[in-house]
Amino acid sequence: MIKKALFSCCALAVFAASPAFAQTPAGLPTPDSIVAASSAEEWTEIAPEDVLVMELAPDRDGNERRVVIQLMPAPFSQPWVENIRALARDHWWDETSVYRVVDNWVAQWGDVSEEKPLPEGMVSPDAEYGTYAGNHLPFALGISGRKQQLIERIEGMMVFASQSTFVENAFFQGFPIAGEAGLDQIPSWPMHCYGSVGVARDLAPDTGTGAELYAVIGQAPRQLDRNIAVIGRVIEGMEHLSTLKRGTGDAGVYEDRDEDTAIISVRLASEIPNPPSYEYLSSDSYSFSRYVTLRANRKDEFYQISARGVDICNVQVPVRAIEAEISE
Amino acid sequence: MIKKALFSCCALAVFAASPAFAQTPAGLPTPDSIVAASSAEEWTEIAPEDVLVMELAPDRDGNERRVVIQLMPAPFSQPWVENIRALARDHWWDETSVYRVVDNWVAQWGDVSEEKPLPEGMVSPDAEYGTYAGNHLPFALGISGRKQQLIERIEGMMVFASQSTFVENAFFQGFPIAGEAGLDQIPSWPMHCYGSVGVARDLAPDTGTGAELYAVIGQAPRQLDRNIAVIGRVIEGMEHLSTLKRGTGDAGVYEDRDEDTAIISVRLASEIPNPPSYEYLSSDSYSFSRYVTLRANRKDEFYQISARGVDICNVQVPVRAIEAEISE
Numbered sequence: 001m002i003k004k005a006l007f008s009c010c011a012l013a014v015f016a017a018s019p020a021f022a023q024t025p026a027g028l029p030t031p032d033s034i035v036a037a038s039s040a041e042e043w044t045e046i047a048p049e050d051v052l053v054m055e056l057a058p059d060r061d062g063n064e065r066r067v068v069i070q071l072m073p074a075p076f077s078q079p080w081v082e083n084i085r086a087l088a089r090d091h092w093w094d095e096t097s098v099y100r101v102v103d104n105w106v107a108q109w110g111d112v113s114e115e116k117p118l119p120e121g122m123v124s125p126d127a128e129y130g131t132y133a134g135n136h137l138p139f140a141l142g143i144s145g146r147k148q149q150l151i152e153r154i155e156g157m158m159v160f161a162s163q164s165t166f167v168e169n170a171f172f173q174g175f176p177i178a179g180e181a182g183l184d185q186i187p188s189w190p191m192h193c194y195g196s197v198g199v200a201r202d203l204a205p206d207t208g209t210g211a212e213l214y215a216v217i218g219q220a221p222r223q224l225d226r227n228i229a230v231i232g233r234v235i236e237g238m239e240h241l242s243t244l245k246r247g248t249g250d251a252g253v254y255e256d257r258d259e260d261t262a263i264i265s266v267r268l269a270s271e272i273p274n275p276p277s278y279e280y281l282s283s284d285s286y287s288f289s290r291y292v293t294l295r296a297n298r299k300d301e302f303y304q305i306s307a308r309g310v311d312i313c314n315v316q317v318p319v320r321a322i323e324a325e326i327s328e
Numbered sequence: 329m330i331k332k333a334l335f336s337c338c339a340l341a342v343f344a345a346s347p348a349f350a351q352t353p354a355g356l357p358t359p360d361s362i363v364a365a366s367s368a369e370e371w372t373e374i375a376p377e378d379v380l381v382m383e384l385a386p387d388r389d390g391n392e393r394r395v396v397i398q399l400m401p402a403p404f405s406q407p408w409v410e411n412i413r414a415l416a417r418d419h420w421w422d423e424t425s426v427y428r429v430v431d432n433w434v435a436q437w438g439d440v441s442e443e444k445p446l447p448e449g450m451v452s453p454d455a456e457y458g459t460y461a462g463n464h465l466p467f468a469l470g471i472s473g474r475k476q477q478l479i480e481r482i483e484g485m486m487v488f489a490s491q492s493t494f495v496e497n498a499f500f501q502g503f504p505i506a507g508e509a510g511l512d513q514i515p516s517w518p519m520h521c522y523g524s525v526g527v528a529r530d531l532a533p534d535t536g537t538g539a540e541l542y543a544v545i546g547q548a549p550r551q552l553d554r555n556i557a558v559i560g561r562v563i564e565g566m567e568h569l570s571t572l573k574r575g576t577g578d579a580g581v582y583e584d585r586d587e588d589t590a591i592i593s594v595r596l597a598s599e600i601p602n603p604p605s606y607e608y609l610s611s612d613s614y615s616f617s618r619y620v621t622l623r624a625n626r627k628d629e630f631y632q633i634s635a636r637g638v639d640i641c642n643v644q645v646p647v648r649a650i651e652a653e654i655s656e
Contacts, residue, residue: 226633305554
């Protein structure tokens with residue numbers, strides 16, 4: 001039963017669920033077979049102070065809802081990331097809520113009353129959304145304005161969809177990063193993809209403090225790039241945000257506060273007992289380059305025509321939980 | 329209250345909800361102000377035989393859930409579209425269900441038992457997913473491999489993200505269409521974007537009948553283009569699919585049948601009394617070209633840095649319900 005369902009546009013999910021089927025019956029590699037065959041050394045553990053654990057109120061059936069966010073690595077968006085760590089240490093989000101959900105757009109949380117005092121001295125950073133400090137970073141699989149160099153550096157061809165002819169893309173420490181091409185000085189910035197977490201703000205020049213956050217729950221809204229601070233991405237429990245009822249008030253804010261989803265707590269993994277821990281497939285690893293190449297060039301018993309390219313927001317960086325060791 | 333929410337990455341939704349605010353306070357045009365200012369002649373009514381109305385079982389609070397799909401216009405995917413019209417006329421989907429939901433991927437429906445007989449003689453079409461017949465269509469705002477011609481034809485610059493260097497994009501009768509560039513004969517095919525509806529199938533060369541369908545509920549999975557028949561898109565009630573609980577069985581199929589969402593009925597609008605009717609902003613209209621230009625070049629009190637480009641799947645073609653006239 002469900003045979004049709006199994007192979008219906010779902011090879012990724014099927015094989016992800018079944019490592020034994022890491023290759024298609026014909027033995028052709030798939031993105032998941034590459035991940036399954038990667039070596040332990042190719043994975044990078046995410047530091048506990050970069051992991052934000054948000055516990056939402058249980059759902060109507062009493063199921064727990066944990067959403068885990070990986071914070072953006074330096075040099076990107078660090079003034080907001082620092083605010084967010086301070087807010088978590090302050091337990092500031094406890095008893096706040098998810099109060100706005102717009103289909104194919106965002107789920108947003110924080111203090112809907114706008115009356116909760118921020119920690120003393122916390123303000124919206126006076127900072128840029130992108131950085132020139134990225135110029136000398138070890139980008140992997142893509143580099144601003146120098147596609148030829150990229151293609152020579154990796155096995156197979158890698159063609160990312162650019163947002164426009166002016167923008168090129170790359171990965172850095174597992175995050176998708178965009179850069180401006182054709183300039184001597186090349187600014188770069190974190191992208192808005194599905195699952196990206198950003199800092200809600202009022203009209204510019206306000207940049208937001210980080211107290212009000214949102215996660216992207218639809219097609220990558222790349223027009224927000226460089227207009228909002230991207231501070232991380234959801235690495236577990238995304239479905240607890242993406243399945244929330246859409247709001248019917250102005251801008252998708254719930255009309256009644258009893259529609260809100262209560263936030264029980266938000267903590268840094270470094271501050272809780274028995275925290276979950278995670279690792280991502282290093283974006284400068286051989287297996288990651290193979291994985292992206294296959295995301296761009298599907299060809300197996302299900303995929304008959306290869307796209308010969310992939311949008312960088314359609315390359316989900318593999319992340320997995322690290323099982324805790326049982327100590328006696 | 330909620331001021332912060334109103335302007336947090338949401339100008340689109342705000343102004344869509346409030347035509348009175350069709351322009352930003354500074355008077356700068358936005359995509360929604362362009363739509364609000366469009367003339368009635370620029371909209372095209374969708375024929376009732378191209379509208380599929382799916383009634384899901386009410387939600388847990390007793391709210392009705394109607395999902396409306398616009399079928400793909402000729403010459404694209406017509407063998408499957410014909411099957412789908414026949415299935416609707418046969419009331420084939422009544423008492424079937426939505427049985428598979430995968431986050432950032434698809435919600436899928438049909439007969440999970442795989443035992444329901446199809447209408448007599450219905451088979452998976454022996455047809456191509458793309459067509460050369462598109463060569464002579466009046467594409468708007470983009471044409472395969474002739475970007476220069478495009479740019480000269482419209483006001484402002486329009487740069488779509490290509491999936492790869494080989495693919496160009498365009499709109500046709502309100503649908504996003506991709507084409508292969510650099511060839512004398514240029515095949516074109518409908519795209520997988522958020523809300524696109526496609527035909528689930530087993531391994532190739534099976535193409536699926538159209539009885540099992542799915543809607544995309546995440547980042548555009550363009551790797552499915554030309555590997556699956558795209559037969560339409562959701563134009564109303566998308567949230568009734570995108571908010572469904574994600575499945576935990578193989579490939580995201582629900583493990584228990586009581587997790588399924590029952591389908592009460594699927595009908596062509598041409599076959600039901602008092603059908604809803606819709607119109608879309610014609611993709612060859614002046615207002616549509618202005619709308620896309622602004623989607624690619626946001627610049628107002630909220631958006632400070634324009635992306636100078638937009639992914640075609642991030643250009644939601646405006647669709648609106650036509651209010652029924654009250655007759656005495």
